[in-house]
Amino acid sequence: MSISLTPDFEKKLDEAITHYPVSKRSAALPLLHLWQEQFGYISDEAIEFIAKKLEVQSIHILELVTFYPMFRREPIGKHHIKVCRTLSCALGGAHEAHACMKKLTGAQGDDHGPCTSPDGKYTVEYVECLASCGTAPVMMINEEFYENVNSEEKAKELLKKYQ
């Protein structure tokens, strides 16, 4: 395998596996999370590597990546903007927030999927309820969470942090 991992990263993977003394296979999601945090997406190499590490067939890892919405097979923009689209947020202006983010970042594409800006800096995407319906509309940018994003000024202010 061509991929080379830092000892630090490998240590993290091994540590995660110790959380599942009954079955190594249980560590599949944590390993996928760690991989995606490090490399941005789940490549073919990632699938093979994790499968080998957990002593399962590659298909048992691939089937997770294709099922769980948070995992992706391709890189996306440097900053990932996830706008909640479910009912309470929709009532609170989620569609406006999504459109505003697309406009401000120049992200392009069909609203039903991830929209990325031509410079590769931003990906704007709808997601389902983020469990903060009382502060609609809400969104996540990378791992941070933002509430009441209900004006263009506010959206602009947020984006300043993500250059």
Add this chain to the structure above:
Amino acid sequence: MAVAERRILFKHIDEPGYTVDIDCYLKHGGYEDLKKAIKLEPQFIKDEVKKSQLRGRGGAGFSCGVKWGFIDAKKTTKPIYLICNADESEPGTFKDRQIIHKDPHQLIEGMIISCFANSVHLAYLYIRGEFPEGARILEKAIAEAKAKNFLGKNILGAGYDLEIYVHRGAGAYICGEETGLIESIEGKRPYPRIKPPYFPAVLGLYMCPTIVNNVETLCNVKHIVNMGGEAYARIGKPNNTGTRLIGVSGDVKKPGYYEFECGAITLGELIYDVCGGIRNDNKLKAVIPGGSSSKVMRADGRYKVKGANSEMTEIGLNDIPMDFDTFAAVGTMSGSGGVIVMDETRDMVDCIENLSEFYAHESCGQCTPCREGAQWMKKIIHRMNHGHARKEDTDLLKNVADNIAGRTICAFGEACSWPVQSFIAAFRNEFEAKAK
């Protein structure tokens, strides 16, 4: 006059200066209930939980004492596992988030006590993937608790061992369903298992007896140990004991999260007194009372409930007391405590289109009626809402929904068809008007 909150689980939430650190928790009397519990007989704690009449807060309202009663540590030779369901992904629900992010040790203490009571030595805390910060907070809380010997080997010298690990989901709603959740921890797709035979209490995680409880349920256990089962049962109403964490969202002036004694407040008091009434002073049109899967209620509907002397009386929406049994009696459910409010400016077909997209996206795809039906419902509602409604669409839509519920492996079948059925039942005219 606004009904006063009764904050037990939310006691320290948003209190100035209250932090997620263990020192802060200890200063506020944290882990005293564990110290008390660990000296008791596990069966004694289980009996107290039974006496408390605590019902599960994850959605179904199943008796916690009965659930724990299915598991007998003395009879099984297999290990027993406990899983905390922190998947919180039912639209409209945002209560567990507050505890996870602002008072994590309360949950950890509740979990340790629950594990001790059920002779569990390995437990998982399943948190939804979209709470990365929450996962870090919980992991730190677990490490802190371990350093103080509230977790790990020989806890507080009592000879009891327990490990808790955080397991992150990855964006799939169906992981909240307890058997899907178990599959997910096993490293598989979260395909729910068929019951029977796969009741978690019998064939759960790794085919061993397993208890799955919601965050709020497990926190309550700590308070039951603190005050005793009988005292806890005096909060709220018989069979609807304790407090409920309630999240209000949608068209109210002050959306937010609150804690009330079960049944102590009516829907009207919640919406008008606590949440300041409807946005822009519009009129109330409809309420989804317990997460998006619960049946919608019309603001001008009449609802049959049992009066003080068990006689049936009819009341309006505003007078419905918020407890498990009353919501069930009026044909919906208190579910996950997520109240979604819609005002007169809302198009009901538009609202259900939004929810139908959610369910079509989240069906796991194992059962044909759910996988296909959820898509069909979404497509029919979409065309109705975008100028292509046919005369027969309302009946067709209802027919599809009727053919999902009751014919699937898991309760997602009901979760996706009840909203559609109830929106049509309550607002049929709006659906039919689309075809004109």
